[in-house]
Amino acid sequence: MASLREILSDRVSECFAASGYDSRFGPVTVSNRPELGQFQCNGALAAAKAHATNPRQIATEVSEKIAALPMIADVSIAGPGFINISLLDSYIAEHATSMSRENLGIETPAKPAKVIVDYGGANIAKPLHVGHLRAAIIGEALKRLGRAIGHDVTGDVHLGDWGLNMGMVISEIRRRHGDLPYFAENAKPPFPSESPVTAVDLEEIYPTASARCKQNPDELEAAREVTGKLQKGHPGYTALWQHIHDVSVADLRADYEKLNIEFDLWLGESDTQDRIPALIESLTQAGFAQQSQGALVVFVDEPDDTRELPPLILLKTDGAALYGTTDLATIVQRMDDFNPDLILYVVDKRQSDHFVQVFRAARKTGIVDAERTKLEHIGFGTMNGTDGKPFKTRDGGIMKLKDLIGMLVDKALEHMSGVDVARDYDDAEKAGIARMVGVAALKFGDLSNQPAKDYIFDLDRFASFEGKTGPYLLYTAVRIKSILRKAVEQGCAVGPFVAPQSAAERDVLLKLAALPDQLQTAWDQRAPHFLCDYVYELSSLFSGFYRDHHILREPDRARQASWLELSRTTLAAIELVTGILGIEIPDRM
Secondary structure, X not given: OOOHHHHHHHHHHHHHHHOOOOHHHOOOEEOOOOOXXXXXXXXXXXXXXXXXXXXXXXXXXXXXXXXOOOOEEEEEEEOOOEEEEEEOHHHHHHHHHHHHHOHHHOOOOOOOOEEEEEOOOOEOOOOOEHHHHHHHHHHHXXXXXXXXXXXXXXXXXXXXXXXXXXXXXXXXXXXXXXXXXXXXXXXXXXXXXXXXXXXXXXXXXXXXXXXXXXXXXXXXXXXXXXXXXXXXXOHHHHHHHHHHHHHHHHHHHHHHHHOOOOOOEOOEHHHHHHHHHXXXXXXXXXXXXXXXOXXXXXXXXXXXXXOOOOOEEEEXXXXXXXXXXXXXXXXXXXXXXXXXXXXXXXXXXXXXXXXXXXXXXXXXXXXXXXXXXXXXXXXXXXXXXXXXXXXXXXXXXXXXXXXXHHHHHHHHHHHHHHOOOOOOOOHHHHHHHHHHHHHHHHHHHHHOOOOOOOEEOOHHHHOOOOOXXXXXXXXXHHHHHHHHHHHHHOOOOOOOOOOOOOXXXXXXXXXXXXXXXXXXXXXXXXXXXXXXXXXXXXXXXXXXXXXXXXXXXXXXXXXXXXXXXXXXXXXXXXXXXXXXXXXXOOOOO
């Protein structure tokens, strides 16, 4: 079904046409002056320019026809020709009934898009830390949002699992355990089925290896040699790399799952390496790849560039491929395997130039058809501490995700105690609720901000049960669940809607009616913060309604049933949006 705004836009557009003006001036928006009307149409001003007529005259003519529509309660004109519109309460209730029965008003697109969201960007052999959070949180929300409105969306973690860092780790393991069969002079399979290193081992091995290579050029050269042999298929190194990969992925999965983040694909840079030789050859033969200062590059600058954009380097002077090469090969792979309409890259905004280079190269070389497949970089800002600097541990180090999750749970328990939440529950249930509260605090605190902006990570504020926070949403939803449970216990009927009698009730219904539009806006702008704003406003409006209306004590059974249906539909909308944000709601608190 169409949203309430869309239905009204269609009717007003017809009124413009019936008045002799172009129907394109008819779309309405939710009013920014609710004291004047629920919706507004500013089309008369644009129509006046197109038709060389006084805008107020146009607004008057169109308003007369709008007033005759059976759904309209009031029409007025403000200023030079702004049309303010309010709907009949009976019509609002009728629409709410349809919405509650038809997937909250969310329509499946006639032609769903095939979308890949590239997010996460974790590296194997290294633990997740706070620097990985925003990519994962924003990417997961965009993936879920695309699915919620009917698109075919696939999420890919795109692991960093190839290159010099692998050579460093393998070299360090060889230093410590040179007698392992992977390092034998003529190493051949079969190799041990059990990994010689654990995830805990790798947490210590990688930084040690990295520091050693920075301090000693010989160690760095040895790591490069190992990297080269690995990439050429050295049997022992390949088998050891597979162990490192599998151990790391298992650990990464566990950490991501704690934040309700799930990837459909666990592919990485290694999965595209076999495509690079053919890619280089085809680009060279077609004349796209050219020699420049000893390197093989694709020039991506354009005549209207306002600043110099360097070429995309495919092969360095020593013949080594770079990230850009791997990214191009990954696009080739995705086009072959999925033929997507859209690929979204959720990566730090500081990588924007890199993606301009890669996207231009992909389009210029015909790897993607710009008319068929869109490539977009969703650049995000930095998560900073209360000091305004990138968030770190108290001793100045990079905080591991495991440690951050521990902080979240501890802070959640602290705030739960302060508001008497889950006081008499057993330890297991209380711990489960604390994890949900902590994750809600983190995710809502992050996603409430525009993706491209830096923000201050204030855990104490984020974990509060008051104000615009994740825990406040949970508390509101749990309260509604409690109302509905008690209604069942008391044998109360639910629905259908009747015409609202109070402003608080009407406001909740109108906010519910805006849900499909908010989902679409958030998707079109790739901006989950619109959903955060919406679900907080909906929760606040319902809290105001609940405060002023004694639902379970209402003597008018039809009105009580309507209020319970309002509660049920509001809960469904909150659950939908928080689910998109990756936030779980407990059954009780």
